[in-house]
Amino acid sequence: MFDKRADIPYNNQCCPDAGVLDVRPILYAPGQSMSFRLSLDLSDLDFAGQRPITRPVEVSGTVRNRAGVLSLELSADTTLDATCDRCGKPLQVPKSTEFHCVLVESLENDDDNEELVLLQDGQVDAGELARTAFVLGMDTKTLCSEDCKGLCPRCGANLNEGPCGCAPEPDPRWAALASLLDAPEES
Numbered sequence: 585m586f587d588k589r590a591d592i593p594y595n596n597q598c599c600p601d602a603g604v605l606d607v608r609p610i611l612y613a614p615g616q617s618m619s620f621r622l623s624l625d626l627s628d629l630d631f632a633g634q635r636p637i638t639r640p641v642e643v644s645g646t647v648r649n650r651a652g653v654l655s656l657e658l659s660a661d662t663t664l665d666a667t668c669d670r671c672g673k674p675l676q677v678p679k680s681t682e683f684h685c686v687l688v689e690s691l692e693n694d695d696d697n698e699e700l701v702l703l704q705d706g707q708v709d710a711g712e713l714a715r716t717a718f719v720l721g722m723d724t725k726t727l728c729s730e731d732c733k734g735l736c737p738r739c740g741a742n743l744n745e746g747p748c749g750c751a752p753e754p755d756p757r758w759a760a761l762a763s764l765l766d767a768p769e770e771s
Contacts, residue, residue: 603643603711607687610649611706617648622711624660624718631722636664636677643714647687654687656701658710660718666726670734671742677726683717 603622610616624641645658664677685699687708701708733743741748754762 605710606707608706619646636666638665657684660714668728670732673728681718681721
């Protein structure tokens, strides 16, 4: 789950437990910051019967102590293997989500508009924050293009490739008049 390469020092120093950050070294050190990077496996998540997250979600971020206030900023990025909701065309969609919050040791007054996250013994689970932000940021509809014409409701042809040849559907509002035109004439 976590990028454990030895050449990335923050993996060994601040993030030994798959996304759990120990921010105690910068908690009382204004002007200090701590960067992190991790990789999430969200391939088990089901969205409307599909599992579009087949690649790792790469998360990178920074925790900064600004005048005694800890702020966490992260970005989660991957490419989704999705299907157009109108025409059924398989496609790859880049997906990026950003998340910002303020880390606090205790909650005294939560009337502020900023997102507050409570630290547990000087630690925060950045992996769980990234997972939640990414899932909440998923689109409810995926289209291959904004002007996708979809499929013909009668024959199932992809209308983006051209007209299907089906006769146009008569407007049901004119059905009563059409029946008068089809009725035999009385002499």
